[in-house]
Amino acid sequence: MSPAFDPLRYRADFPLLSRRVHDKPLIYFDNANTAQKPRAVIAAVEEYYRDYNANVARAVHSLGEQATAAYEGTRDKLAAFLNAGGRDQIVFTSGTTQAINLVAYSFALPRLQPGDEILVTQMEHHANIVPWQLVAGRSGATVRAAPIDDDGVLSLDRFEALLSSRVKLAAVAHVSNVIGTANPVAAIAKLCRARGIPLLVDGSQACPHQRVDLQAIGCDFYAMTGHKLFGPTGTGALWARREHLQAMPPFFGGGEMIRTVSFDGTVFADPPHKFEAGTPNIAGFIGLGAAIDYVQGVGLDRIQAYETELLAYATAALDSVPGLRLFGRAPHKAAVLSFLIEGVHAHDLATLVDHEGVALRSGHHCAHPLMQRFGVPATARASLAFYNTRDEVDAFIIALDKVRRLLA
Amino acid sequence: MTALYRDIVLAHHRSPRRYGELAQPSHASEGVNALCGDSLHIELCVDAQGRIREYAFRGECCAIATATASMLGEAVQGLSAAEVAPLQQAFAALIAGQQPVLALGELAALAELARYPARRKCALLPWATLAAALGGQAQTTTEKDTA
Numbered sequence: 318m319s320p321a322f323d324p325l326r327y328r329a330d331f332p333l334l335s336r337r338v339h340d341k342p343l344i345y346f347d348n349a350n351t352a353q354k355p356r357a358v359i360a361a362v363e364e365y366y367r368d369y370n371a372n373v374a375r376a377v378h379s380l381g382e383q384a385t386a387a388y389e390g391t392r393d394k395l396a397a398f399l400n401a402g403g404r405d406q407i408v409f410t411s412g413t414t415q416a417i418n419l420v421a422y423s424f425a426l427p428r429l430q431p432g433d434e435i436l437v438t439q440m441e442h443h444a445n446i447v448p449w450q451l452v453a454g455r456s457g458a459t460v461r462a463a464p465i466d467d468d469g470v471l472s473l474d475r476f477e478a479l480l481s482s483r484v485k486l487a488a489v490a491h492v493s494n495v496i497g498t499a500n501p502v503a504a505i506a507k508l509c510r511a512r513g514i515p516l517l518v519d520g521s522q523a524c525p526h527q528r529v530d531l532q533a534i535g536c537d538f539y540a541m542t543g544h545k546l547f548g549p550t551g552t553g554a555l556w557a558r559r560e561h562l563q564a565m566p567p568f569f570g571g572g573e574m575i576r577t578v579s580f581d582g583t584v585f586a587d588p589p590h591k592f593e594a595g596t597p598n599i600a601g602f603i604g605l606g607a608a609i610d611y612v613q614g615v616g617l618d619r620i621q622a623y624e625t626e627l628l629a630y631a632t633a634a635l636d637s638v639p640g641l642r643l644f645g646r647a648p649h650k651a652a653v654l655s656f657l658i659e660g661v662h663a664h665d666l667a668t669l670v671d672h673e674g675v676a677l678r679s680g681h682h683c684a685h686p687l688m689q690r691f692g693v694p695a696t697a698r699a700s701l702a703f704y705n706t707r708d709e710v711d712a713f714i715i716a717l718d719k720v721r722r723l724l725a
Numbered sequence: 726m727t728a729l730y731r732d733i734v735l736a737h738h739r740s741p742r743r744y745g746e747l748a749q750p751s752h753a754s755e756g757v758n759a760l761c762g763d764s765l766h767i768e769l770c771v772d773a774q775g776r777i778r779e780y781a782f783r784g785e786c787c788a789i790a791t792a793t794a795s796m797l798g799e800a801v802q803g804l805s806a807a808e809v810a811p812l813q814q815a816f817a818a819l820i821a822g823q824q825p826v827l828a829l830g831e832l833a834a835l836a837e838l839a840r841y842p843a844r845r846k847c848a849l850l851p852w853a854t855l856a857a858a859l860g861g862q863a864q865t866t867t868e869k870d871t872a
Contacts, residue, residue: 662787664761665730668844672727680760694762694785723730724738724788 322623327615328704330355341674344709349494349522349653349700350678352547354608361607362549362600373599374573374590388599391606392589398609399539400530401556408555408562408589409597413521414444416540416555417488419592420517421448423565424538424557425486431457434483436514438463438471438500439690440493443683445519449488458485462686469496469645477508487516491523491539495682495698496645497628497653499523506535515561521545525702526624526651528617531556548608549601555592562588569594620703627701628652631710638717640725644691652701655682658717660725663695669723673716729837729844730788737792737831742799747781752861756784756854758846758868763790767854775805782854787847789835794851796831806859813852820845 328334331353336343345353365387371380373388396404410416425435435449439462449460461484463476471489480487487509492499502518509516517538523529525546531539538561543552557565567574567585571594576584585591612620631654635641640659657663667679678698681688688694699713750768757764763786770779780798801809815825816832822839838845846867857865 662762664844664847665788668841669727669730681762688762694759694764723735 322619322703324623324704324706328706330357330611331704332356332359334704338674338676339672341672342712344673344675344705344713346699346701346705346709346713347676347678348525348702348705349545349682349698351544351550352525352702353704354547354549354604355611357611358548358604358607362604365600365603370600372596384599384603387603387606388597391602391609394606394609395554398529398613399524399541399556400532402532403559405588406556406559406562408557408592409602410540410553410555411551411598412542412544412553413519413540414448416538416553417444417517417519418448419555419565419568420538420540420557421452423568423592424515424561425449426452426456427566428485429453429456429458430485432483433458433485434481435460436463436476436479436484436487437461438476438489439465440469440471440496440498440687441488441490441684442494442519442521443685444521445488445490445517446686449486465498465690468647469493469498469650470647471498471500473501473504473508476505480508480512480514482512484512484514487514489516489518491518491520491529492526492651492653493645493684493687494522494653494700495655495684495687495696496647497522497650497655497700498645498647499527499649499651501649502536503534509537510535522651522653525612525620527621537561543601543605543608546605546608547612548605549598551598552601552605559588562591565592567591567594571595573597615703623703624652624701627705627707627710628654630707631699631701634710634714635717638714638721640721641717644693644696652705654699654701655696656698657693657696658721658725661720663697665724666697666717666720669720670713670716673712673719675713675716727837729835729841731834731837733831733834734788734792737795738788741782741791741795743781743795744783745781746783747779750779750781752858754854754858754862755864756850756857757864757866758790758850759866760868761787761847763787763847763850765790765794765850765854767794767851767858769855769858771859775807776803777801777805777809777859778803780855782851786850789838789844789847790850793832793835793848794854796834797851797855800830800832801855806856809855809859813856816852817849820848 369383371384515537520541539556544550574594644655663679752769765784815827819825820838
């Protein structure tokens with residue numbers, strides 16, 4: 318039996334978590350927006366700039382070799398972290414958005430014909446809607462959304478019913494950024510593969526909270542971001558099946574993605590470098606490597622078990638607040654709680670709890686269609702991480718009570 | 726909890742004045758901040774001399790926008806469009822942390838917005854909607870940022 322999970326032990330690794338806001342201890346409940354960074358990540362970025370700042374993949378001097386080894390080391394770490402198959406299947410991007418756009422323009426657009434469909438769900442982030450709309454607009458295809466129920470659960474039957482022969486690609490969130498629903502992506506991948514429909518999974522919100530095993534999921538593309546995984550902003554990756562990466566043309570051209578260049582024709586590098594033109598965010602990816610080491614050290618299974626328990630505690634606490642409506646009650650969900658309190662606008666709520674030290678997000682969370690599904694213009698959202706505690710949830714509930722008394 | 730939500734602001738939020746609609750408005754406009762989820766409808770009766778005789782608003786807004794819209798009705802009573810404009814500028818200056826050149830009455834209670842740049846658009850929405858109504862514009866917004 319593993320020892321009990323002690324969030325306080327890990328909190329000490331995150332310097333920012335000890336700061337105060339409006340003279341109150343910070344309660345950081347905006348982890349789905351971006352996560353805080355452990356000391357190891359900050360130190361790795363600083364060490365690179367201080368001790369071995371150099372460009373990657375082209376310098377033969379010592380600094381360049383050291384930088385390249387650290388930067389490419391993150392690719393190995395990420396490949397292992399995701400059970401990716403091969404390191405060559407990991408394309409570094411600036412984040413999930415760039416990863417999805419790469420698939421939209423390089424994979425989908427050349428294949429789309431008028432009348433074709435791209436199937437998404439009602440719970441998608443704009444990053445998994447708008448790129449498809451853009452390529453649909455260029456090709457005459459349309460984007461359709463599979464419905465979710467009042468608890469925020471995707472109906473597999475209705476999803477399957479929409480997988481007609483017109484669907485040329487499906488794109489689904491692994492975990493919803495607004496309501497936390499964890500979708501059964503392996504089952505979805507099975508449905509898609511049976512019909513020869515490529516599936517992209519948006520893993521932004523899943524990677525920080527649960528073990529991701531790409532071999533078990535069986536999708537075609539998986540997009541992730543580093544900054545929600547306790548790493549630096551401007552880092553992320555696209556994982557794809559080898560045959561897709563071979564077939565896809567490069568999207569950005571430039572240095573670091575070629576083998577030879579002449580005016581008679583250019584020979585591109587092999588994947589993944591074919592898709593990585595220009596000098597990358599070297600410090601960021603070195604930091605991401607440190608973040609992956611850190612998270613592996615804590616253990617994804619332990620993180621998920623602890624967060625599941627914390628989610629149950631927070632859900633019960635929110636349900637005790639009079640007039641509070643919680644959006645999303647999927648049986649399988651991450652610790653993301655979207656809610657509204659009757660008579661209180663989400664922005665007033667966020668401003669007021671900030672004065673109690675609580676950092677929340679308010680608004681539409683880059684998911685207008687989901688807001689429309691629930692018939693609300695905006696929600697407040699508390700999104701938790703493994704460094705959050707029950708004491709913080711208790712303090713948050715007291716803050717909500719103050720807000721309710723003031724405004725409702 | 727904060728000086729922004731002072732008693733007078735909360736009083737206007739809880740019991741907004743001139744909330745509702747007019748029987749025969751001569752001017753009307755809709756203010757919508759889609760990102761925030763604020764929407765506001767302002768109706769006016771403007772007389773032959775171009776002066777605001779009646780003002781009414783309704784909508785679903787945060788406390789800051791609601792309180793501003795409620796105070797605004799009082800502040801612009803009997804004013805012409807030419808007189809509203811400098812008042813609007815004075816209010817914008819106030820919530821940007823500057824000294825307003827005109828007296829703003831109860832609206833001065835919102836001066837604390839100088840410390841909340843992200844919330845200024847909430848208080849500016851009723852002003853923009855009023856200006857749109859006077860200018861014959863059907864809809865306006867104070868959201869110029871991106872989502």
